[in-house]
Amino acid sequence: MTDRPRFAAFSHQGTLKYGLAKGEGIIDLSKRHGERWPSLREVIAAGALARLAEEASSLPPDYALSDITFEIPIPAPEKLICVGVNFPDRNEEYKDGQAAPANPSLFIRFPRSFTGHGRPLIRPPESPQLDYEGEIVIVIGKGGRRIAEAEALGHIAALSLCNEGTIRDWVRHAKFNVTQGKNFDRTGSIGPWLVPYTDSAQLADIELTTRVNGELRQQDRTSRMIFSFSRIIAYISTFTTLVPGDVIVTGTPTGAGARFDPPIWLKPGDVVEVSAQGIGTLTNTIADEA
Known part of the structure; x- marks a missing residue:
């Protein structure tokens, strides 16, 4: 895993909380700091992650990890922006003879389209074509507009992981968009x-x-990304002001289920694990919508 602090958003007995992982338990930071900082978004905006980690380092866990329900780390980001086609082999999947694009392809997701670690991804009745995409997430800590690429990494507060699950046939439901899928x-x-x-x-x-x-379905390294983390931040901040807590999902390697012949879609009972060195492992099962 990692020896770096690990923060999480979670619920316990129906109450939303955030805390710091310690072994197989978690220290409830929201009961200590929730009035000042209601969620990790406000903690990040205050630049207080390191301070809270240090202050809590000697505290015992309040709950076992097995007794909590993981939520997405930033509960209500102002923006949740995803990067498409950001690894060379992924670009080649399109078989259109085109070189890697000059600028990142971007689209927006809503927080409601995500769930937390350890919870099922939901296959809707409208389509069986639920697919996986493992990605690294960067969370903005220092806002800005037209951020210089050389300074962009200094605007990152934290890292996480994403399974950017996609309903493939709904990605092409119209002439030019991916929003629905x-x-x-x-x-x-x-x-x-x-x-x-x-x-x-x-x-x-x-x-x-x-x-x-x-x-193993997907495997690549961040050094091979077409658009670096700093380039992504600089580009996005050209047209929109980034603010603390904004979430950027930075692209998936080749190997999604749609690329098999025939395609291999996720089905109830499957277990998907997205891992990255120093960040951890995001695990989800699959279930049909009730």
Whole structure:
């Protein structure tokens, strides 16, 4: 895993909370700091992750991890922006003879389209084509507009993981958009942790993998990304002001289920694990919508 602090948003007996993981337990930070900072978004905006980690380091856990329900780390980000086609092999999947694009492809997801670690991704009745996409998440800590690429990494507060689950046939439901197929309720996940960002080495060349039922499906390294983390931040901030707590999902390697012949869609009972060095493992099962 990692020796860096691991923050999580969770619910316990129906109450939303946030805390700091410690072994197989979690320290409830919201009962200590919730009046000042209601969620991890406000903690990040205050630049207080490191302070809270240090202050809580000697405290015992309040709950066992097995007794909590993980939520997405940032409960209500102002923006949740996803990057498409950001690994060379992924670009080649399109078989259109085109070189890697000059600028990132972007789309928006709603927080409601994600669920937390350890919870099922929901396959809707409208389509069986639920697919996985393992990705690294960056959370903005220092806002800005037209951020210089050389300074962009300094705007990151924390890292997490995403399974950017997609309903494939709804991605092409119209002439030119992907919004529908990317936003079915609870088809994706983010978590389990928010790991504070400290330096560029933390992101420079880490392995990202996705496994389905233990089988390796996706594997690549961040050093091969078409658009670096700093380029993504600089580009997005050109047209919109980034604010603390904004979530950016940075792209998936080749190997999603749609690329098999025939395609292999996720089905109830499957287990999907997205892992990245120093960040952790995001695990979800699959279930049909009730």
